[in-house]
Amino acid sequence: MSRTSFNPRDGEAIYYDGRSPVGSGGRLHLDANAIFFSPLDKSKPTQQIPLADIAELSKIAGGFRIETRKRGEDEVPVQIEFGDPVLFERIQRALDELHSSCRKRFLRRLDRSSIVGKLAFAAAAIAIMGFTLVRGVEYSHHFLPVSVDEALGQRVYPRVVKQFTVCTNKPLEDALGSMLQSLTDSSDRFTHKLTIVQSPIQNAMALPGGDIFVFSGLLAASESPEEIYGILAHEVAHVELRHSLRTFLRTSGLFFASSLVVGAGFDGAEAVELIAEFSNTLLALKYSRGYEREADILAAKKLNKQKVSLDGLIAFFKRNQIILKKDSGWNTVLRFLSSHPMSSERMEYLEKLSSGQKSEASLKSIGISALHWDAIKRGCVN
Amino acid sequence: MVKENEHPASMTPVRFKGRGWDLMGIFASNAALTALTLGIYTFWAKVRTGKYLCEHTELFGSTFDYHATGQERFNGFLKASGYIIAFVAVMAGTYYGLKEVIPLFGGDPAYASWFVNITVVVTFGLLAPLLAVGRRRYKMARTSWRNVRFSYHGSTKEYCKMVFRSSLLAIVTLGLMWPALWWRIRKYNIEHTAFGSERFAFDGKLGDFYRIQAKNLVFWLALAVSLFIHHILFIAVLIAYLGYRSWIAAALHNYYWSHTSFMGKRFQGAMTGFDHFTTTWASAALIVLTLGVGFPFAYAMRMRLIADSTLVAEMPALDTIVASNDKGASSVYEGLSEASEAFDALSELL
Numbered sequence A: 001m002s003r004t005s006f007n008p009r010d011g012e013a014i015y016y017d018g019r020s021p022v023g024s025g026g027r028l029h030l031d032a033n034a035i036f037f038s039p040l041d042k043s044k045p046t047q048q049i050p051l052a053d054i055a056e057l058s059k060i061a062g063g064f065r066i067e068t069r070k071r072g073e074d075e076v077p078v079q080i081e082f083g084d085p086v087l088f089e090r091i092q093r094a095l096d097e098l099h100s101s102c103r104k105r106f107l108r109r110l111d112r113s114s115i116v117g118k119l120a121f122a123a124a125a126i127a128i129m130g131f132t133l134v135r136g137v138e139y140s141h142h143f144l145p146v147s148v149d150e151a152l153g154q155r156v157y158p159r160v161v162k163q164f165t166v167c168t169n170k171p172l173e174d175a176l177g178s179m180l181q182s183l184t185d186s187s188d189r190f191t192h193k194l195t196i197v198q199s200p201i202q203n204a205m206a207l208p209g210g211d212i213f214v215f216s217g218l219l220a221a222s223e224s225p226e227e228i229y230g231i232l233a234h235e236v237a238h239v240e241l242r243h244s245l246r247t248f249l250r251t252s253g254l255f256f257a258s259s260l261v262v263g264a265g266f267d268g269a270e271a272v273e274l275i276a277e278f279s280n281t282l283l284a285l286k287y288s289r290g291y292e293r294e295a296d297i298l299a300a301k302k303l304n305k306q307k308v309s310l311d312g313l314i315a316f317f318k319r320n321q322i323i324l325k326k327d328s329g330w331n332t333v334l335r336f337l338s339s340h341p342m343s344s345e346r347m348e349y350l351e352k353l354s355s356g357q358k359s360e361a362s363l364k365s366i367g368i369s370a371l372h373w374d375a376i377k378r379g380c381v382n
Numbered sequence B: 001m002v003k004e005n006e007h008p009a010s011m012t013p014v015r016f017k018g019r020g021w022d023l024m025g026i027f028a029s030n031a032a033l034t035a036l037t038l039g040i041y042t043f044w045a046k047v048r049t050g051k052y053l054c055e056h057t058e059l060f061g062s063t064f065d066y067h068a069t070g071q072e073r074f075n076g077f078l079k080a081s082g083y084i085i086a087f088v089a090v091m092a093g094t095y096y097g098l099k100e101v102i103p104l105f106g107g108d109p110a111y112a113s114w115f116v117n118i119t120v121v122v123t124f125g126l127l128a129p130l131l132a133v134g135r136r137r138y139k140m141a142r143t144s145w146r147n148v149r150f151s152y153h154g155s156t157k158e159y160c161k162m163v164f165r166s167s168l169l170a171i172v173t174l175g176l177m178w179p180a181l182w183w184r185i186r187k188y189n190i191e192h193t194a195f196g197s198e199r200f201a202f203d204g205k206l207g208d209f210y211r212i213q214a215k216n217l218v219f220w221l222a223l224a225v226s227l228f229i230h231h232i233l234f235i236a237v238l239i240a241y242l243g244y245r246s247w248i249a250a251a252l253h254n255y256y257w258s259h260t261s262f263m264g265k266r267f268q269g270a271m272t273g274f275d276h277f278t279t280t281w282a283s284a285a286l287i288v289l290t291l292g293v294g295f296p297f298a299y300a301m302r303m304r305l306i307a308d309s310t311l312v313a314e315m316p317a318l319d320t321i322v323a324s325n326d327k328g329a330s331s332v333y334e335g336l337s338e339a340s341e342a343f344d345a346l347s348e349l350l
């Protein structure tokens, strides 16, 4: 007897006793609290299965399947396959009444909802959990001591130093040192250490915990000490706002959230994982723009406190169209993308920030005149 | 009840009757519930998918079934996590202990990290065959057709020996015998798989297998040579290889299935390179164009390709088959591979 499909109308069923793959044909019907299988072979007895003994009722290709609960260690569950959709629905309803815990009801509703309903539920759940995880994990930085930033910085520092040639030049170090000192006060949680890198690149970056790298190309290209002062203020702000640690936490949250969802329950979804990783990286980049703005705002406050205007910083940007970047140290793709030219949007809000400030635009107060700066700024250029 | 030799000439294909939209729905609820439970639902999600795939794969009018439960998989994961944590703790203890003890005997404390590293490498080396055998055993023990379970009877010891010997041979022959390892594993797995009381058989020859693999070898050589000539030639060969791999994959599928039999009834592989080619690239395009969201459809396409191109000559004498239940199959190996993946990701982060 080899059959290819069930006939939905005739109420026929096949009974598999779990001891042999040879099934026996028969009829299935439902009573108030049990199902009955009567074999076509009249010499065999009718099997009665109480509804409470049904472990599973599922849709299979071309029909439906019932599996009984396994009661003893050596007892084998029985399976009955049938094709009648009306019978299926009646058994399903009877079972629903039997198992009506809150969790089961919810899972049942989800299972039986339309594809649109499932997708909408998934979209909502993913959006809420994604947002909560990313924000929640980032928020946890409030509970982490500043020593975490320092430890992170200490791990990255030797790797960064290895990539570059460090320059020692007393006048420059003194000047930058006193700039840094005037930018920090007793409320600062981090101690800043300055490293001048001998490189034509016009860049500056801050490691978590307070290490700040300034590239000699940036110093040489500056037209006033106020420009560098503004850039240092921006980097100090990155450190103070713990942007490296927060980027790390945020991306960890994002990667965890996406690892939950991507290919959920399916083996061998590597291609999808690859796409997810790439879009995560792009998302992380979007966050880093928000951090830039935060750092600019705090830098403006710091400059204002010292009565130095933002004009130096703005002038430098206008001339060079660069973006100051904090080194996240983890992702080269991110680094590549973030070193692209700054947006006009940033320029706009920088100018807005600057217009509200009263300042004298001079660093004479800490002993650095424009003349002195011009004399020393090329100290680390070969 | 089963008439033998009913249609001796005709071949019956395995059929995958699952629908892409159904898989999409399963994926959506899996993703939602996994997200909401911070990952715990993963185990139930995997079972859910596995069950759907089995319940919609049909042979001789009867569908397969998958009997694992989420709870069982979750327990396996918890147990495995316990083992891994214990192992890490023991290794850390050994490391710090040895660092103190070795200098007392006038040795270099650096040996402590040597010892620990070697132990870890050896343990993970042994773990790979253990996992391969244990996972397959669990998977087979939880899969059924007509309410009779499959089972896997491979032994870790034999498996280890086989892998070790073949690897050694591969190294000695400069990698030329490397594909033989895959062949041996496949042969071993087929021959140690049973449905009820009856085992599957495999009668493929290594020589025929190598005739197919030789095409891979030709392409590798062509790639290596073209690299020295011109990079555009290299890219051209690479593209040709990516396309032609479908024909090699189809030939391998056919080779394996056409040499597999059950109770004297032979299976047959009937995949064409063209089918494999179109399925592979259509599903790749689908995944990329939908940014990954449409992958359940690609999954269904792949299942259909494999099922439709696997045929069985005729129904074996089912009435001589007696069901058996492998009580020793454990979800802990599945858990070990999941837990080690999780710990790996965690250690990468820190």
Ligand SMILES: [Zn+2]
Binding pocket: A234, A238, A292, A295, A324, A325, A326
């Ligand atoms: Zn910045």
